[in-house]
Amino acid sequence: MTSPDTLIHLEHVSAGYGHDTVVHDVTLDIDAGTFAGIVGPSGAGKTTLLKVLLSTLRPQHGTVTRSPALRVAYVPQLETVDWNFPVTVGECVLMGRTERHLGAPSDRHTRSAWRPWPWPSSAERAAAAELLGRLGISDLTDRHIRELSGGQQQRMFLARALVRQPQVLLLDEPTSGVDVNTRHDVLHLLADLHDEGVAIVLTTHDLNGMAAHLPHLICINRHVVAVGTPEQVITPAVLEETFGAQLEVLQHLGMPVVVDIARLGA
Amino acid sequence: MIETLLEPLGFAFFQKGLLVATLSGALLGFIGVYIVLRGMSYIGHGLSHAIFGGYAATQLFAAQFYVLGAGLWGIASAIAITTVARRSRIGADAAIGVVTTASFALGVALFSKFGSSGPAFDQALFGSILGITNSQIMWLVAVCALTGLIVFFRYRALLFTTFDPDVAAASGVKVARIEALLMVMLSLSILVTLTIIGVTLVAAMLVIPAVIARMLTDSFGRMLAISTVTGSACGLAGMYLSYYAGVPSGTMIVLVGAVVFLVVLGISGVRGRRRAAGLDQHSDPRPRVAA
CATH class of the missing domain: 3.40.50.300 (P-loop containing nucleotide triphosphate hydrolases)
Structure with missing residues (x-):
């Protein structure tokens, strides 16, 4: 270390x-x-x-x-799962709490004792609801995952990750x-x-x-x-070595903007 | 009507048969949800044939230990299939085809060569309600209880592993252990339902109730419940029809399941068909590796 x-x-x-x-x-x-x-x-x-x-x-x-x-949490790419799988948004989010004893000792949601049975505790339900609310998808809890837009699916995965208190x-x-x-x-x-x-x-x-x-x-x-930082590494030299393409870098509102010259010319 | 239902109950063999068929249907319907959602229907089919080899071998040498012999054989086959599929360049379907049909062929060869291809042979293939022993019932009840307990205590880990093994592993779930647990549960379930449903028909009872349940719900918890109830109802109804029609029990249970499937397909309409349509998208049981 x-x-x-x-x-x-x-x-x-x-x-x-x-x-x-x-x-x-x-x-x-x-x-x-x-x-x-x-x-x-x-x-x-x-x-x-x-x-x-x-x-x-x-x-x-x-x-x-x-x-x-x-405690690590992971949000995968959307296309890695079977969206036809029969789970609701709420069921999916609670998967994040599979190993339940991992909560931070200071956190009131995760501190509740490890309970072995399948259904969520009221604390877990509250934690999931709070996250879905924060992510703006609380009205979708009982929907099937396929009914969500790409953005909503991404938020659901974020909620599943965050419910682990990573x-x-x-x-x-x-x-x-x-x-x-x-x-x-x-x-x-x-x-x-x-x-x-x-x-x-x-x-x-x-x-x-x-x-x-x-x-x-x-x-x-x-x-x-x-x-x-972006200012340090978004440069033509670094980008050429990374992407193997010649890219132009402009400055716009204090931020680097990458332009693909080859593609612009085409 | 009532008499029709009550009359066969006067026979001890039918009481036992009814109990065993109902429990078997429930058990296969329950575990079948995991098998179908993982795209492992073919493994269920293959495993039942593989177990037949072990069943035949132990019938010849030590019939009273057939549960042990066939059970070990089944678990060994399950491990062989998953290992071959995971480690080598042979596709899972090909691996199952080789391992399990060879085992089945060995079973048929043993039965025909050493003579006991009478009732025991037919019973193993198509199921029978005759000659169910108390120890068979005990085994079935024990496996039902064990499966129920395992799923109860590892519900989310099993669900997470089935839905998204990569993220489950990243979230601290012991995916390989959970998958092994599932294969052991599947082997034991096939083993204890083998004589009542029959080797050739067990796979159908793993698949039919789960597909029916999938057409009726989008929730995993509800799918488990509906599939279990459907399986046990098919077992119960199939057993009565088997008694009156004089047809092997497994055959009738599967036919009842097929009729229920058609009815549900009709009433659940486009929505049900769409829900069930995705079930064969993941026919590859190997863990997905994204580069």
Whole structure:
């Protein structure tokens, strides 16, 4: 551990599937104040890196250290689940409370003793209702998950993650497949959560809509290309190494805006 | 009407048969929800055939231990299937096809070679209400209780693993352990219902009540309840019809299930068909790996 605040520490990690190594030699710290975006093209290893952080993928080389009893929550890409599966929004959110003893000792919702039976306790129902209200989808609790729009499905997954009272929230492409308003809302919500002390790491390939608004970026293309603020890493040189394409960077209202010259010319 | 229902109850064998058929239907309907939603219907089908091999082998060498022998065989087959499907490059369907039909063929070969291809053979294939022993009833009741308890205490972990194994694993659920637990429950359920429903028909009773329930609800909890009730009702009605029609019990139970399915398909209309349409989308039981 490099610092007592460090929640997850990756040391020279390489990871992949079978004999293929997708990401090489990643050294990375996630601490309580982290609000970072992992940026890179498709196939760059963004999801692989997330799986290492989640500990669902064992690294091929290097070490992963987590602070003890760390509570991690994960919001997957929308297309990874079967939306025809028979669960209501309420049932889905409560899945986040499968391992129920993990609540923070200070929190009144999660502190209630572990109860083995299937139905939710009144405290769990209250916690779920509060989150759905905060995310603006409380009227959808008894709906089937397929009846939701993409933005509402994303909010439901966020509620399922947050009902775990996580210290670290990991999100895989949280704004792909959702409209501009939802993207805006998700960004604001994540900023609020960050202010409340939740460490946040997300993947994105959306430079202008997402990455430029985050305080910290990790650019990867099978290895870490650059790390820093958007001003530091959204530069033509870094972007060319990350995306393998020549991209122009303009300044607009104090923020970098990436323009694909090749595509503009076409 | 009342007499029609009461008359066969005068026979001890029918009382036992009715109890066993109702419990079997409930058990298979209950566990079938998980099997159908995971796209594992084919595993249920294969496993029942695999268990037949173990059943045949133990019938010959130590008939009184057939539950133990066939049970171990079934669990071994289940583990073999999941291991082959997960580790190697052979598709799960092919793995099931090889492992279980070979085991079934071995069972048929053992039965025909060593002569006991009489009632025991037909009973194992198509189910029978004759000759149900008290120990069979005890086994069935024990497996029902065990399955109920396991699902009661691991309800959310089973649901989460069935819906989204990747996120379940990321959320601290021991996915591999839960999946193994499910395979053991499935093997035991097939084993104890084998003689009443029959090897060739068990898979139908895993699938039919679950599909009927899926057409009627969008809630997982309600689907579990409806499927269990439907399964037990099919068992009960099928047993009476089997008595009056003189047809093997498993056959009649499955036919009743098929009729209920058609009726529900009719009354649930477009909505029911749409709900059931997605059930075969995940026919691959291997964990999804997104690169």
